[in-house]
Amino acid sequence: MSELLLKNARIIDPARNIDKIGNIAVADGVIVEESALKDPEVIELAGKVLSPGFIDVHVHLRQPGNTTAETIASGSAAAAAGGFTSIVAMPNTNPSADTAGAIEYLRRIAAEQAVVKVLPCGNMTKGGKGEEMAGIGALKNAGVVALSDDGKCIQDHGLMRHVVEYAKSFNLPIMDHCEETTLAAGGVMNEGKWSVLLGMNGIPGASEELIIARNILFARQINWKIHMQHVSTRESVDMLRRARAKGIPVTGEATPHHLTLNDECIKKFDTNYKMNPPLRSEDDRLALIEGVADGTITVIATDHAPHTQTAKLVEFDHAPFGIIGLETALPICFTQLVASGIILLPQLIAKMTTGPAEVLGIENYSLAPGRPADITVFDPEAEYTIDKNTFRSKSRNTPFDGMKVRGKINLTVVDGKIVFREGC
Amino acid sequence: MQWKRKDLLGLYDLSAEEITFILDTAAEFKKVSERRVKKVPALRGMTVVNFFVEPSTRTRVSFELAEQRLSADIVNMQAQASSLLKGETLLDTVKNIEALQVDLVVMRHSATGAQNFIADRLKCGVINAGDGAHEHPTQGLLDLFTIREKLGGFKGLNVSIIGDILHSRVARSNIWGLLKLGANVTVAGPSTLVPRDFEEIGVRVCHNLKDAVANADVINLLRIQHERQNNGFFPGIGEYASHFGVKTATLEWMKPDCMIMHPGPINRDVELAGEVADGENSVILEQVTNGLAVRMAVLFLVAGCRK
Amino acid sequence: MSSCQQLFDAGAMMDGVRLLGRRIAAHFAGTDRKIALVGIHQLGVKLAGLLHAELKNQGYDADLGMLDITMYRDDIGTRSMLPRIHETVIPFDVNEKEIVLVDDVLSTGRTIRAALDALTDYGRPGVIRLAVLVDRGEPEFPIRADFAAFKVDLPAERKVLVNFEAVPGMEAGIFDVKWQNKQ
Numbered sequence: 001m002s003e004l005l006l007k008n009a010r011i012i013d014p015a016r017n018i019d020k021i022g023n024i025a026v027a028d029g030v031i032v033e034e035s036a037l038k039d040p041e042v043i044e045l046a047g048k049v050l051s052p053g054f055i056d057v058h059v060h061l062r063q064p065g066n067t068t069a070e071t072i073a074s075g076s077a078a079a080a081a082g083g084f085t086s087i088v089a090m091p092n093t094n095p096s097a098d099t100a101g102a103i104e105y106l107r108r109i110a111a112e113q114a115v116v117k118v119l120p121c122g123n124m125t126k127g128g129k130g131e132e133m134a135g136i137g138a139l140k141n142a143g144v145v146a147l148s149d150d151g152k153c154i155q156d157h158g159l160m161r162h163v164v165e166y167a168k169s170f171n172l173p174i175m176d177h178c179e180e181t182t183l184a185a186g187g188v189m190n191e192g193k194w195s196v197l198l199g200m201n202g203i204p205g206a207s208e209e210l211i212i213a214r215n216i217l218f219a220r221q222i223n224w225k226i227h228m229q230h231v232s233t234r235e236s237v238d239m240l241r242r243a244r245a246k247g248i249p250v251t252g253e254a255t256p257h258h259l260t261l262n263d264e265c266i267k268k269f270d271t272n273y274k275m276n277p278p279l280r281s282e283d284d285r286l287a288l289i290e291g292v293a294d295g296t297i298t299v300i301a302t303d304h305a306p307h308t309q310t311a312k313l314v315e316f317d318h319a320p321f322g323i324i325g326l327e328t329a330l331p332i333c334f335t336q337l338v339a340s341g342i343i344l345l346p347q348l349i350a351k352m353t354t355g356p357a358e359v360l361g362i363e364n365y366s367l368a369p370g371r372p373a374d375i376t377v378f379d380p381e382a383e384y385t386i387d388k389n390t391f392r393s394k395s396r397n398t399p400f401d402g403m404k405v406r407g408k409i410n411l412t413v414v415d416g417k418i419v420f421r422e423g424c
Numbered sequence: 425m426q427w428k429r430k431d432l433l434g435l436y437d438l439s440a441e442e443i444t445f446i447l448d449t450a451a452e453f454k455k456v457s458e459r460r461v462k463k464v465p466a467l468r469g470m471t472v473v474n475f476f477v478e479p480s481t482r483t484r485v486s487f488e489l490a491e492q493r494l495s496a497d498i499v500n501m502q503a504q505a506s507s508l509l510k511g512e513t514l515l516d517t518v519k520n521i522e523a524l525q526v527d528l529v530v531m532r533h534s535a536t537g538a539q540n541f542i543a544d545r546l547k548c549g550v551i552n553a554g555d556g557a558h559e560h561p562t563q564g565l566l567d568l569f570t571i572r573e574k575l576g577g578f579k580g581l582n583v584s585i586i587g588d589i590l591h592s593r594v595a596r597s598n599i600w601g602l603l604k605l606g607a608n609v610t611v612a613g614p615s616t617l618v619p620r621d622f623e624e625i626g627v628r629v630c631h632n633l634k635d636a637v638a639n640a641d642v643i644n645l646l647r648i649q650h651e652r653q654n655n656g657f658f659p660g661i662g663e664y665a666s667h668f669g670v671k672t673a674t675l676e677w678m679k680p681d682c683m684i685m686h687p688g689p690i691n692r693d694v695e696l697a698g699e700v701a702d703g704e705n706s707v708i709l710e711q712v713t714n715g716l717a718v719r720m721a722v723l724f725l726v727a728g729c730r731k
Numbered sequence: 732m733s734s735c736q737q738l739f740d741a742g743a744m745m746d747g748v749r750l751l752g753r754r755i756a757a758h759f760a761g762t763d764r765k766i767a768l769v770g771i772h773q774l775g776v777k778l779a780g781l782l783h784a785e786l787k788n789q790g791y792d793a794d795l796g797m798l799d800i801t802m803y804r805d806d807i808g809t810r811s812m813l814p815r816i817h818e819t820v821i822p823f824d825v826n827e828k829e830i831v832l833v834d835d836v837l838s839t840g841r842t843i844r845a846a847l848d849a850l851t852d853y854g855r856p857g858v859i860r861l862a863v864l865v866d867r868g869e870p871e872f873p874i875r876a877d878f879a880a881f882k883v884d885l886p887a888e889r890k891v892l893v894n895f896e897a898v899p900g901m902e903a904g905i906f907d908v909k910w911q912n913k914q
Contacts (some may be wrong), residue, residue: 196621199557201535269537315535452816461852464802728807
């Protein structure tokens with residue numbers, strides 16, 4: 001197999017606490033010592049940042065069920081273009097990924113068509129309906145890396161408790177979409193000043209916070225890992241911070257959009273600002289940033305949710321929730337969080353590499369020799385305007401189109417193979 | 425000033441000067457309806473589509489009559505939001521209407537912002553006849569017209585809007601218009617229907633009827649919808665009426681000349697006792713009359729702003 | 732405006748107003764009909780006011796109304812903006828009456844056409860006459876002035892502007908104006 005020598009990059013490897021200029025050598029799909037190379041392809045990367053491949057623990061690929069919006073092939077190509085070498089596929093496809101057969105289908109198509117590692121996530125309950133536990137053991141055997149009912153949330157606390165206990169015995173982390181549905185019912189945006197002003201039905205923060213509180217109680221009682229997906233409110237961050245301080249095995253993720261946008265964006269009725277959980281108040285947004293900065297939130301995940309233009313070009317009330325994010329995550333986070341001085345670059349990279357790896361139980365996710373050669377390179381100085389028409393994703397539902405950003409992915413390497421290369 | 429908008433979507437976007445301009449224009453159109461010939465040729469040759477994606481009787485009749493008095497050609501279309509969802513999209517529907525060389529679309533829709541969504545994508549003018557709980561600009565304007573006609577102006581006036589503020593587009597359009605024109609606005613009702621968040625938009629929030637009416641120059645009562653009871657916003661119509669309904673006894677707490685308004689249709693003896701609705705402080709029927717004048721003015725101005 | 736030539740100065744203009752008043756008075760002299768003037772917004776209203784005062788000097792107490800014809804224009808929807816609607820006040824019963832419509836200049840006749848429509852929507856006048864200060868003589872509609880103080884013959888692209896009161900930069904009088912950027 002081919003060899004690569006990635007030269008003179010700023011290497012940031014959070015697991016080993018490395019931030020230095022240097023070279024990375026790749027042979028036969030793994031990272032090796034530079035001295036082991038015989039005739040490598042040399043890529044000059046002066047001025048670029050090189051890190052372990054980004055992991056997105058929250059991606060909707062829409063296959064099977066809605067391949068007009070996205071496919072495993074197009075979604076994985078979008079991931080590669082966004083610097084992601086591994087993505088976790090959420091199970092709310094149609095049919096749901098709640099059986100071994102569905103997981104085997106996903107793995108087979110991914111093996112044939114995907115350019116990055118597609119890690120399957122299985123449902124906690126059959127059909128994600130929150131009524132009956134899915135065949136979690138069979139899902140484990142089929143290769144799922146985690147369990148989630150994302151898009152929905154188990155409302156029956158007794159069932160949830162059993163799911164967490166059962167998942168623990170199969171060593172599968174839980175990733176929960178935290179939403180109490182009676183409070184959220186009918187809501188289309190954050191409940192607060194802007195929902196009152198616009199006359200829209202609100203989704204109160206308490207809808208998320210109640211379930212976060214529940215999950216913290218279960219994680220402590222059962223002593224098992226529960227990851228809170230797309231955390232969106234100040235109170236959620238506070239609860240997570242206190243729980244983690246007590247050593248309870250809970251983690252939380254924030255999305256690039258919740259970190260950079262707030263509910264005022266909705267005043268123009270653009271459905272590309274409609275997502276669940278909704279964009280929250282500016283105060284909530286600032287709390288999320290505090291959580292990212294102080295280590296309460298260890299994961300940035302995109303919640304990449306493709307929808308066709310037809311689906312989104314409707315009345316705000318009737319539009320589906322969600323936006324795409326794989327191809328905008330790095331530039332948005334780099335521009336708004338790092339370039340603006342809120343967090344340091346190694347912190348951002350940790351949230352996109354070691355943080356998600358820890359959630360999935362991947363140990364020693366680094367650029368150490370012997371590790372799989374999953375590598376991301378980007379140019380922190382490149383300035384450009386986001387153009388949705390350049391996306392690899394089949395969908396265009398992004399609020400970031402036309403935004404001026406800094407930070408461009410140049411190279412994505414999966415198991416030593418270049419899957420995306422542009423500008424280096 | 426001169427009118428420069430092809431659409432009327434809400435009062436939130438309008439300046440005080442624009443609102444006053446509409447009211448001034450409406451004053452002249454009111455006279456048309458008082459003449460023997462209650463019709464002017466202003467919109468002759470223009471086609472107006474009344475597209476109602478939510479049932480309405482009064483607003484639709486008022487718009488239709490306004491259009492007739494302006495000599496426009498009229499087409500009425502009715503649809504259910506749910507059937508629109510299953511079949512053709514709203515945008516396709518209105519694009520098809522526009523392709524028939526229509527000049528104006530008067531639209532009501534149950535979804536907030538639906539009119540803003542289509543107005544951005546159509547060349548023809550769009551008049552909002554009520555969208556979700558967002559805005560009902562012509563109702564807001566007719567309430568403002570009635571207040572100005574009766575009381576002369578807005579500066580320092582105390583106006584209390586009482587009822588289900590949370591779900592009311594009438595309340596929001598009134599709030600924006602009144603605040604821009606310099607009135608003090610109080611919103612009142614049970615806290616489930618009048619959340620504190622309203623304070624952030626510059627109005628006083630109160631949960632007590634006596635407090636709400638005591639200093640008011642105008643009270644505007646909103647219709648209480650029975651379905652809110654089923655959703656647990658309050659225990660029952662009877663309890664609502666006893667705590668927030670305006671009755672003859674309530675008049676003792678009020679200034680003697682306090683003006684009583686209601687956008688209709690009234691739930692008699694729920695938010696407003698029948699004898700008060702018919703009493704001398706009530707201007708409810710004048711509101712209906714003024715609604716026609718205001719809608720004529722709005723149609724005229726929006727239709728006149730082409731090219 | 733590129734050129735602005737005075738046709739009549741303020742004194743001549745006011746002589747014209749008085750002349751118009753005398754002609755109207757002469758028309759009604761010896762009848763028991765009360766004179767009713769209806770000015771068309773905006774300069775017609777101004778002129779009707781001046782005529783009303785002039786007639787009063789001559790011993791006639793005329794009825795006075797004002798009419799806005801914006802709702803009756805035939806170009807709504809073809810202009811980017813609408814002029815402001817002014818107040819219409821007809822404080823007398825128009826039925827069977829002899830009414831003198833008053834405007835500053837008779838040019839194309841379109842304003843008068845709209846005014847006739849507007850006025851007849853208030854009732855059924857017996858006779859309608861037209862009084863103008865300046866008659867340009869080439870209307871686009873079959874409409875003629877019954878009373879006119881001045882006849883002015885100018886090409887159609889020129890505009891006759893009546894200025895009853897001097898303002899900074901423009902004295903009172905009647906002017907021939909050639910617009911620079913017509914279109």
